[in-house]
Amino acid sequence: MGEKKMADKFKAPRTSELEFGGSLGALLLLFVMPGTVLYLLLTCDTDDASVLRLPGPLPPLESLWSPYAVTLLLGWVSLQALLYALPMGKVTEGTTLRDNTRLQYRINAFHAMLVSSVLVGVSLLLKLPLSYVYDHFLQLAVSAGLIALALSIFLYIKSLGAPETALAPGGNSGNPLYDFFIGHELNPRIGGFDLKYFCELRPGLIGWCLVNLCFLMAELELRGSVSLAMSLVFGFQTLYVMDALWHEEAILTTMDIVHDGFGFMLAFGDLCWVPFTYSLQGYFLVTHPQELGTAAALAIILLNAVGYIIFRGSNSQKNTFRRNPADPRVAGLETIPTATGKRLLVSGWWGLVRHPNYLGDLIMALAWSLPCGLSHILPYFYVIYFSALLIHREARDEHQCMKKYGLAWQEYCRRVPYRIFPYIY
Template identity: 50%
Template sequence: MPKAKRETRARSKSRSSSRSRSSSRSRSTKKNSIPVTPTAVTPPRSPEHLKSSTQSKSTGRSKSPARSKSPARSKSPTRSKSPARSLPKKSKVKAEPTPPTRISSRIAAMEEEKKIVDTKEILLKSVIETKVLEEKKIFEDKKFEDEKKVRKTSKKEFGGTIGVLFFMVTLPAIVFTLIQMCHKDKCSIWTVPKIPKNWKYYLDPKAGAIVVGWFILQALLAVLPFGKVVEGQPLVDGTRLRYRCNVGVYMQLPLTMVYDKLFPLMISSMIFSLVFSLFCYIKSRRAPVTALAAGGNTGNVLYDFFMGHELNPRIGPLDFKIFFSLRMSLITWLVINLCFILKANQDAGGCPPALIAVTIFQGLYAADALWFEEAFLTTLDILYDGFGFMSAFGNLVYVPFLYSLQGLYLVRHKVALPYYILAVITFLNVVGYVIFRGSNSQKNEFRRDPFKPSMAHLDSIPTISGKRLLVSGWWKLCRKPNYLGDIIMAVAWSLTCGFGSIVPYFYPIFITIFLIHRERRDAANCQQKHGVSWERYCSAVKYRIFPYIY
């Protein structure tokens, strides 16, 4: 075949093949094209659609823009169905996570905003809880280190060493002076007390025998295996002391002798308290460091002797704190009041109504403390204060001889009060007792188990030590409602003596000053112990003892 002819046939064949391929591509494009309706608008993607899209990409499948807008993937009624297209089995390109869209970011922001502005109280509690946890961590880190060391304090109460020396001299002088001021002729602070010159008036063998015998008798009654055994609060080393709570009053003495020898009995009690305090201090020098009271462990002998070096001194089952604070003080006080009633009957052939009233008031107070003896285990005396001269002298001398000063005044000075005045005084005493007993019972029950069903309605604030501060019930009235009730009762007792002398009002004046100082001490300890929780508690309960006053 000629060469020109072969070239002409090859070009013809090439053009035919090109036209065939072009036609094929044109037909394929028309076949796979998707008509788009002009009025159709693609709706915004929903979170479910975004989630579905993310899952589809995570499987390694890819989408074309035409496929994403197809009716098979969208619920828009204006779109027509597109023929199904086969997808590659495996994608060679690795799918990347879908970045957050504007809508998903908006949803997350709305949820975060909702958490923040849900309620101010929740936010406040969250901040408090965070601070409490931080302080608790610091507290727990130092706890074991502190337990290994001797617990000491550099802060001294009552004016330090000079102050306690002053009290050791003036406290006996106050009791001596008040008893001597209240004699039969006149009872006034302007009366110069007569100082007996005969030493036998001070040191009476019978009076000393009565004091020592009474102590031994009460000690035996305290250790008898009768009554309920109660565990105290945890100590520094984690142990709990066991206390036997029982009430026993046993007396086989001529009752009038107590009144007749009241002054030498008081002197004998002073001497006994001094001797017993020395015994307790010597004993405390051999006690383990975990048994010492931080407030009475300064290294100064005189100060530690006064405040109490050992926290809970005891000999066998006899606990000195419980024994002196309840039995030796309160039962002796009650017996002295009963002796006053007997003396008044012997002298006048009858007992004045005011004396009967004050004896009942104070008898109720003493019986309450003995009946609810278990509640005493959660007080500041048991938990923090040591047992030294202040406790021994206070319980052996101050309580029985000065708290009975109203009865002594009414025996020696006849006070006739109208019955309606006595009714008002009685009502005042009942109000004080209700506040005193209600708040103490509520506190004791809450401290033992704050999650008890009967405590569920009470609000409280958590602390770093794991305890909770009560801000409801009686404890919403003020920070120390039990102190308020105590002071109200003290005023009622003195009102039975009328207004002829200020001497019978020594007790309410003294107890008010004492409890204000005690509340201040407790507040300082709580501030150091609870930190931010205590600040929140003070903002919730503004008044210390007297509502709207202090």
């Protein structure tokens, strides 16, 4: 009897608060997310690249689908899976789960990036046509979407046989459509291979860098040189990805890992949305070149540096405090005690706004778009979308923190009234 009560205690509760408009919203997003990727890429491929004008009828099926594109993507994912499984890098433990266990994770994404870079360098020496990615970008995007859909179906079927202790607190509504979209199982694994953790940083994020390099090579082939605008976009975004991979361990405490299940939302986001919409600036610049003066370039570099300093400084401060509050780098910061025994930072970066990392992220996002000029809104899709995403995520964070910390969180919000933008929001 006691064992049954203990098992019930560890079960994931039914999800009562449905996000994204519930099952109807999930159904719409199943079509809106792929449709947005398709619309953006088709629009970017037109002469005027106007988001206010429909790009015309859908291209014929053969221009959307290619078995070779699917094979190429599966090869890329398989390479990253092999690198993830190799015994390089350290092994660390994630946060404590509902059943008081902690999963182990291999931290080697930066190693995978280095090995991938060497392989790409060899392909350049062999003069392999990397511009193929630009020439068949639409086919690759459609293929990535189909792979993400197939993975999502597999994940949901697998989750039906998972123990209740393994289900996601946000994806256990009992509605199959909603749980399929949000993700029913929290940390789906095949043996020791963590599917969500693998997809979160590796094939899509490292692929984003590779895609940008392919755009750079396409511009080089088309014009005989690489533009300053393209160089800035490539450099900024590569720095961002390398930073994420270098600080890979920090992802283990994010909402994606500790709260959200692994379903269509994250699978499509990781494998299709990230590499095929975050790289939109580079895709735009190949066929819509922009002249960028030295003064403007220096101003954009400065803006990106400010964003990066805020982003990295706040994240490092938070991660250092979580690991060891007595660390000399954070020991002098003011905190608020909570009923859970944890303390909330209320000074340093986290005394400026409640989410300084989001502020830095958005400043960098603007810097990535500015090299594309001011005549088109399309290259600014990322910063517009990311603003909406982070404002929504901030609301989700606040809701979870209110439930977890109660009065302490209310005091923190009183002490730090601005959410993301100082004196604005």
